[in-house]
Amino acid sequence: xxxxxxxxxxAVCPQRVLLCFLEKEIEFEIVHVDxxxxxxxxxxxxxxxxxxxxxxxxxxDFKLFxxxxxxxxxxxxxxxxGTNLLGKSLEHRAIVDQWADVEAHxxxxxxFPIVLNLLIKPRxxxxxxxxxxxxxxxxxxxxxxxxxxxxxxNRFLAGDEFTMADLTHMPAMGYLMRTDVNRMVKARVNMNRxxxxxxxxxxxxxxxxxxxx
Amino acid sequence: MVLKVYGPHFAxxxxxxxxxxxxxxxxxxxxxxxxxxxxxxxxxxxxxPFGTVPAVVDGDYKxxxxxxxxxxxxxxxxxxxxxxxGKTVEERGQVEQWLDxxxxxxxxxxxxxxxxIMFASVMGFPSDEKLIKESEEKLAAVLDVYEAHLSKSxxxxxxxxxxxxxxxxxxxxxLVGPIGKAYLIKDRKHVxxxxxxxxxxxxxxxxxxxxxxxx
Numbered sequence: 050x051x052x053x054x055x056x057x058x059x060a061v062c063p064q065r066v067l068l069c070f071l072e073k074e075i076e077f078e079i080v081h082v083d084x085x086x087x088x089x090x091x092x093x094x095x096x097x098x099x100x101x102x103x104x105x106x107x108x109x110d111f112k113l114f115x116x117x118x119x120x121x122x123x124x125x126x127x128x129x130x131g132t133n134l135l136g137k138s139l140e141h142r143a144i145v146d147q148w149a150d151v152e153a154h155x156x157x158x159x160x161f162p163i164v165l166n167l168l169i170k171p172r173x174x175x176x177x178x179x180x181x182x183x184x185x186x187x188x189x190x191x192x193x194x195x196x197x198x199x200x201x202x203n204r205f206l207a208g209d210e211f212t213m214a215d216l217t218h219m220p221a222m223g224y225l226m227r228t229d230v231n232r233m234v235k236a237r238v239n240m241n242r243x244x245x246x247x248x249x250x251x252x253x254x255x256x257x258x259x260x261x262x
Numbered sequence: 263m264v265l266k267v268y269g270p271h272f273a274x275x276x277x278x279x280x281x282x283x284x285x286x287x288x289x290x291x292x293x294x295x296x297x298x299x300x301x302x303x304x305x306x307x308x309x310x311p312f313g314t315v316p317a318v319v320d321g322d323y324k325x326x327x328x329x330x331x332x333x334x335x336x337x338x339x340x341x342x343x344x345x346x347x348g349k350t351v352e353e354r355g356q357v358e359q360w361l362d363x364x365x366x367x368x369x370x371x372x373x374x375x376x377x378x379i380m381f382a383s384v385m386g387f388p389s390d391e392k393l394i395k396e397s398e399e400k401l402a403a404v405l406d407v408y409e410a411h412l413s414k415s416x417x418x419x420x421x422x423x424x425x426x427x428x429x430x431x432x433x434x435x436x437l438v439g440p441i442g443k444a445y446l447i448k449d450r451k452h453v454x455x456x457x458x459x460x461x462x463x464x465x466x467x468x469x470x471x472x473x474x475x476x477x
Contacts, residue, residue: 099407100367111352115366118358126351143325143334150327153365155312195311 052123055080055094056103059260061161062116063104064220067259069120071252072216073131085173117149117217124213132252134213141208148199148206148214156196159189160221167228186230193233193240200239205247215247223248223257267331268306269294269315270473273376273432277328278316279473280428281335283465285343291473297384329361332425346425353420360418360426368404371397372433379441398443405446405453412452417460427460435461435470 052070054077056063063079070077082088082103090101097105098114105114113119124134136142163185166177199206206214222244226234234240247253265282269275270291282289294300294315301313309317310326317326325331336346348354374397382389411418418426434457438444447457460466 099410100363100404111355113355113359115359115362118355118362121358122351122355125354139334139338140323142337143330146330146333147325147327150330150365151312153362154327192312198311 050109051076051078052106052108053078053080055082055097055105055107057082057084060084060103061164061220061224062102064223064256064260065116065217066104066106066119066123068216068219068252068256069123069134069213071255072134072250073123073127075123075127075131117153120213120217132211134211134216136207136210136212145207145212145214149217152214152217155192156218157221159185159192160225163189163228163230164221164224167230168224186233189230190233193237197237197239200243205243211247211250215243219247219253263321265289265318265320266292268292268309268317268319269296269301271475272296272315273436274314274328275316276432276469276473277429278318278331278335280431280465280469281332281346281425283468284346284428284463285335285339287335287339287342329365329425329429332361332429336425344423346423346428348419348422348424353422356419357424357426360424361429364426364429368401368408368430369433371400371404372437375401375441375443376433376436380436398446402446405450408456409450409453412456417456423460423463427456428466431460431466431469 052075054063054066054070056066056079058064058067058079058081067077067079069075082094084103088094089098089103094103094105095101097107097112100114102114104116104119106112106119113122120134128135134145136145163182166179166182170177196206203209205211206218222234225231226244234244265287267275267278267282267289268291270279271293279289279291294306296315300306301310301315306317307313309319309324312326314326316328316331317324318331325334333347340347346357348357374393377385378389378394378397408418415421417423434447438447438457448454
């Protein structure tokens with residue numbers, strides 16, 4: 050029986066899980082939940098994800114939501130298969146967790162509303178909050194300086210190997226790079242180097258193809 | 263050399279402190295004076311480059327992000343104290359799920375209430391009434407989901423207390439105390455019972471007793 054992922058292949062949070070599946074060579078099935086028609090808020094989906102969000106997974110009797118928790122679960126369950134996303138020791142794993150948490154608390158809080166305003170709202174015919182976007186960009190410069198410094202002495206965020214810490218950034222970064230924010234990344238030597246390297250990975254290329262890019 | 267936790271008087275570091283106490287791990291604390299801007303000084307930024315608390319130093323090893331610290335301690339000391347990660351990979355998955363819910367969905371509106379009700383005047387910015395109202399409504403909607411879930415599950419990840427429950431303690435303590443919105447918890451039967459249970463754990467009582475913000 051193959052794990053079912055409920056979500057939309059173009060949405061950031063489902064992509065986080067899909068990328069994990071692809072890196073770990075785990076077979077999966079996508080069950081489309083249409084965000085444009087707010088299918089995620091309908092009773093049927095609320096039974097899978099009571100906060101009305103995507104993704105959710107069903108793997109036989111086992112169910113889970115929160116994309117980062119799902120990714121960690123599969124990275125743990127299939128530790129010996131595909132890419133090791135969790136580090137080689139307890140201490141290394143904790144640093145992977147540290148930078149994965151940084152993604153959620155410092156990066157995504159800025160990246161998500163920027164992507165929402167610059168890419169998603171125009172598509173849905175809604176007005177972009179230009180003032181907010183400018184404020185967020187200023188804050189993002191500060192955060193990216195910290196990443197730039199980190200990637201100056203580390204090939205990847207948690208050390209010298211690609212891990213969950215890098216993976217978890219990729220979906221939102223992928224969209225950010227389609228906005229004029231991409232110059233912020235390109236202007237930073239280490240971030241640019243890191244982004245080029247991680248987006249050259251076969252799993253990322255497969256994901257982009259699946260998402261129609 | 264004993265593990266050190268920086269910034270014990272603040273809420274986020276208490277996630278790490280309560281976990282250490284639950285697991286019976288010896289530690290020391292190092293105060294960080296946020297009012298004096300100590301967290302923005304180079305010495306502190308070397309430990310936590312985003313300039314927030316906590317930071318943890320364990321011999322040569324440094325780690326920040328309170329929930330990453332919780333996971334590290336719970337994993338390193340797995341064989342002592344309560345098992346806060348569950349017994350199986352699937353139970354761990356449930357712990358991670360609710361730990362992420364706390365971080366992405368529960369804490370953000372609660373943090374807005376904390377900053378705008380408790381700290382606005384002290385930190386010198388105007389308290390945003392509209393944001394307070396919206397945050398309260400958002401938190402109420404989240405707690406409705408918790409109420410439904412906790413009517414079927416004793417603790418968040420199952421019938422065992424886990425990191426997911428403990429992660430809620432510090433800011434919810436503010437919510438029922440100085441923020442003055444205890445009704446959000448008390449008016450929901452199962453959330454209230456869950457809160458009474460986890461907040462009466464000896465490890466949490468010890469955390470508050472030793473590390474509450476000095477009056």
